[in-house]
Amino acid sequence: MKLERLVSIIYKLLNHEVLSASKLAEEYQVSPRTIYRDIDVLCAAGFPVVSHQGMNGGYGMMDGYKMDKSLLGSYDVHALITVLTSLSTVFHDARAQGTIERLQTIGNQHQKPSLTVDLDTHRTEPDSLPYLRAGIIQHQTVQFDYINAKNERSARELEPVRLQYKYRSWYVYGYCRSRQDYREFRLSRMLNVHLTNRSFKPRMIPADEASSSPSDSQDSMTDVVFRVYPDALAEAMDHFQQADKQFHEDGSMTMRIQIHRPLQAPWLWSFLLSLGSGAEVLEPAALRDILETKLRNALKRYNQVDM
Missing domain, CATH: 2.30.30 (SH3 type barrels.)
Structure with a gap:
């Protein structure tokens, strides 16, 4: 536990200008005296920890002391930080957060992020x-x-x-x-x-x-072709970004995409049916028949009259 705390303190001091002993003690749930001993150990090990006096005083690393950046370039570091930040949010992973802090020491902390990732997990069960x-x-x-x-x-x-x-x-x-x-x-x-x-x-x-x-098996991939009408274009394009698209003069669009076993893919049926009159399956004919049957069955339920 002590070794992990020491390593963590090193990276925190590299990532911040000055940190007080009381702040470090509160974070690691130890006494300020334990932090003082930890700082002495780091200094004895050769880390250039300096003490800053005054109201906003505390401990920090000597100016100019940086970690070796030869293994990772700035782009690599920020890409890793972006992905790990997203994952640490999803999994509430303290270890991922610790890795982020270590990566930040070899990146440009003042560089604005050019990439963000939102895994959009609000629909999954939180636990x-x-x-x-x-x-x-x-x-x-x-x-x-x-x-x-x-x-x-x-x-x-x-x-x-x-x-x-x-x-x-x-x-x-x-x-x-x-x-x-x-x-x-x-x-x-x-x-x-x-x-x-x-x-x-x-x-x-x-x-x-x-x-x-x-x-991923190419043997089980089948071309699915469907026509999308103007009132459903945005939703269809959001869902099938990689589809081949052909626009028509009336504002509609024909989409062609390879799907894994479309005749055994309820998720595909549900999506196409959710577009309502905004989409029409052209190929394969068997998929068209499946959707037609489901529409007829749905109409039967709505047409039933309770006696």
Whole structure:
């Protein structure tokens, strides 16, 4: 604990002009006398810590003392800080914050950021990510209830391996003890997530699972073509940024994009249906039939009259 505190104090002094002993003592929850001893240890180790007197006095590093910047350029440092800042906010990760402080010592603190990242996690259950991250790091299983694509609810116990952010959603991948196989779960469909006290030893991940996810297989990709009308252009373009686009004189647009197994992709159906009359599927015909069936079934529900 003392060593970690000493390392942390070094980086804090590198990142700030002057820090008082009382401020450091409050942050590390130790006495000012302990901070004085820590400073003596740092000075004995060769770090040029200087004392500043007066009302705003305290401790700081000697002017001109900087860390070696040869390993990372300014662009690299600020890119890493940006990503880590976003992740530390999502996971409330104190270690990530400590890494940010260390990186700031080799970057230009006065340079304005040219990139920001917002992972937009307000739609996920607030407690899910920290529990899953802890399970991955500590090799502890996680239990939860899951609603699958068929709207079936089941209890699961997972040995979490990794978290993934894709398709604007968080997923967790790991070994499902309930199904005795590797599975991927979407966090938005997980309920009552909690960390157990059962530990696990990391398993050998199958080669085909480790190299890529099934959704990356080109063999299962299919062209989906749909026409988007003027009242739905912005939403469609936000969702399918990489689609091939062809604009027409009437203001509509034809979009073409490759989708992993579109006939087994409820998320795609839901999005296209959410556009209402603003979009029309042209290809493949089977996908068009699926959407037409769902629209007819929805109309039947609305046309039912309670007797």
